[in-house]
Amino acid sequence: MRKTISLLLGLSSLLALPLSANDEAVKLNEAKEIAKSFGGQLKGELEAAMKAGGPMSAVEVCKQRAPAIAQELSAKHQGDVHRTSLKPRATPPQAWEVAMLEQFNARLAKGEEITSIDAYEVVKEGDKSTLRYMKAVGTMPVCLTCHGSQVSPELQAKISSLYPNDQATGYSAGQIRGAFSIQLPM
Template sequence: MASTGSGAGRRRLRAVTWASGRSSPPCAADTSLKPRATPPNEWEMAVLEGFEKDKAAGKPVAELVWKNVVEVDGKPTLRMMKAIGTEDVCLTCHGTAINPEVQAKIQALYPEDKAVGFKAGDIRGAFSVSAALP
């Protein structure tokens, strides 16, 4: 599972950051309206809610991307989010009919886990990146 979950996305982002030679890596996280570990901040919450509205209006989850440039500590900073769609493989741990053994392991590892009850095609969360611009 690690090669397809959001942890894999974070690892790939770190590798790309390192390979690009940037001295200050971007701040990268995954977040969700049902967070297990990384609750959304104010702007991430607004973007996630906007993604849900766009999806309800018929926009494909794969096309849900948001970005802007803001000033942070006097420096221009790119903020970008990309929706994470729920695929069939995600439902093994994040769906509604979870195998009892898998559910027990999830409960043991993440007793406060809210990232369940998803259906294929749902927005499971988003990758969020903030990076100071040169």
């Protein structure tokens, strides 16, 4: 009897290994899809807002729609989806996000393409595991209107009034502006 039990225990722990690796791959894939969807929706809304009312009204759209889309995705995937940056406008980074963002800048400096820069880790707290995923967001010329070093005085005044602690200007194209940050329970 004892032998059977230990045999069964042995078998189940053998089986548990490939299962949890598979779970990790599935969650990682889900996180990557969320980042893609978040980026796609934001790009669409930003372009439409810039076309419709220029940067002064697009700022308002960013302020309302970016957190709203993040919340929709968080609820849909029962996780935490947001954007952050080492020089944040809206959402300051947590310690683990600072570490990944610094790693991203180091990888960019070594010549890696921004579009391929991402990272993940799995952390365990008690019996709960969480997958943390970040994907770098590059600064494109269109972003400089609101994140560059020559933001028009009128727009700068508006940004400063909406975000008194704004740090997200002074960028140039090709830098990492920030990242999508996604946490999914496993």
